[in-house]
Amino acid sequence: MTNKHFRKSPNRREFIKGVSLALGTTALGLPLLSMSSCQQGSSDATVQQEQREGANGSSRKKLGVALVGLGGYSTGQLAPALQETENCYLAGIVTGTPSKAETWKQKYNIPDQNIYNYENFDQIKDNPAIDVVYVVLPNAMHAEYTIRAAKAGKHVISEKPMATSVEDCQRMIDACNENNVTLSIGYRLHYEPYNQRVMELGQQKVFGAVRKIESGNSFVVGNPDIWRLDKELAGGGPLMDMGIYCVQGACYTTGESPVSITARFGKVTKPDFFDEVEETIFWQMEFPGGAMADCRSSYNASESYLSGEAENGWWKLNPAYAYGGLQGETSEGRMDFPHVNQQARQLDGQAQSIMENKASIVPGEMGMRDVKILMAIYEAAKSGQKVPLTW
């Protein structure tokens, strides 16, 4: 990806404006963390040092996270979650919009030297206050910013889908490996109790081998002028954005990757919205253990479910993929798990694995596997043929 993504698209869609800036830190060496306060003015330094050490006075250091792209998800979920996390905190931002930089600076006590824009982003390499760069930009921009962050020596979290091509995923993985930093995907549901229970039920064969999985994840798009409907920035339609949760759900139910795909596109009922990406898509995935998954995703429906049938029992979550309010039951009764801040759990889990030098449970390789599946689903829908997958 290049900076072309920051320029206004010449086509009809009035796009999002700028982006900005960021912060930075060096890789992970925890001893470096204490240096951050030396770079700040005294009151900022005090605030940041308190954040680093935890409000409860705990001596454990927190990793500094810089959010890249201050859109809906960063604003509504990630920044609030970073106020609750134990192992990391919001240390910096990267935005192309100066007014957002000012608002965030005030709201979250972010020191000036931890605020970057897309042009000076690479200077984040000299900022020891930033340990982790979290890329929360339109899908096609994940690769560029992940690679730049890796070259700056920062650990990276990339939002889903990891990228818009398998080749970009590989470049991201290579860049992180070459620079000795970790790469994780923003797969929050791996840290969420209802979905964790589904993983257990399926993978541990609590009700015997899984036979069938059904999943749908959709929402109604009401505005045609968003990057999610722009093929170049989004890589595709609801499949890339929402259907990826169904792919994930089926894979973490079985603990397997599918060996073949069939698919078809749904009808286009709003051609003025869906002239570049699909409106609705249906697909089936066959798993090596014999399970079949029947899935769908649309930008013209509202649904969020994941169900499984095994030899001796069943389960279902509905909603399955929302930020909260999940509900579930099994053939033995209602599930009753705590409702958690998913993003806080995810960020704490990812920070912990970095601090303990352990592998991420949602690594870049998983993100790349999923993008390979998404591409196979599109290939199957376009060709009408069953598409085999080898791993």
Ligand code: NAD
């Ligand atoms: P958004 O449209 O609300 O925000 C996108 C941000 O990117 C904005 O701040 C915008 O200014 C910036 N940007 C920079 N260059 C841009 C360009 N050329 N065109 C458009 N925007 C540009 O989107 P969002 O909902 O915050 O999604 C961002 C990423 O986060 C996506 O990859 C999405 O899939 C992912 N996401 C994940 C979850 C989750 O639950 N894990 C939820 C929502 C979004």
